[in-house]
Amino acid sequence: MAKDIFHDTVKLALQKDGWIITHDPYRLRYGIADIYIDLAAEEAIAAEKAGRKIAVEVKSFVSGSTISEFHTALGQFLNYRIALEASEEPDRILYLAVPRDVYQTFLRFEPAKTAINRYDVRLIIYNSDREAIEQWIE
Numbered sequence: 001m002a003k004d005i006f007h008d009t010v011k012l013a014l015q016k017d018g019w020i021i022t023h024d025p026y027r028l029r030y031g032i033a034d035i036y037i038d039l040a041a042e043e044a045i046a047a048e049k050a051g052r053k054i055a056v057e058v059k060s061f062v063s064g065s066t067i068s069e070f071h072t073a074l075g076q077f078l079n080y081r082i083a084l085e086a087s088e089e090p091d092r093i094l095y096l097a098v099p100r101d102v103y104q105t106f107l108r109f110e111p112a113k114t115a116i117n118r119y120d121v122r123l124i125i126y127n128s129d130r131e132a133i134e135q136w137i138e
Contacts, residue, residue, distance in 0.1 A: 004058040013133045030083035053092040061102040097124040
């Protein structure tokens, strides 16, 4: 199982944003398959509320075809969400982490925008240079 080139960048960005990394990777058993989501994290628990639990699939979009990588990432995201729903932690929220430049030049426009909305893909937009999360899109 190969890590995405920005795996550690997103991990650090989540930690800077106040998340505690609980799994690296997050292993799920679904049917006969083992599924590995890149990261799982929990918010630091505040006195007034319980922390949220998330799973994050990191994508870099560095190969030649952005549309092809998007198709792969979307299919993977949808399969991972199904596996999460059937897991012992169905309340864990799945996010797709994508670089800022890919979001600004591709994912905000058709056809990616329609697919993201239709399939309720939650995004984390990260800045790889600053190792920071710039935006959460619910």
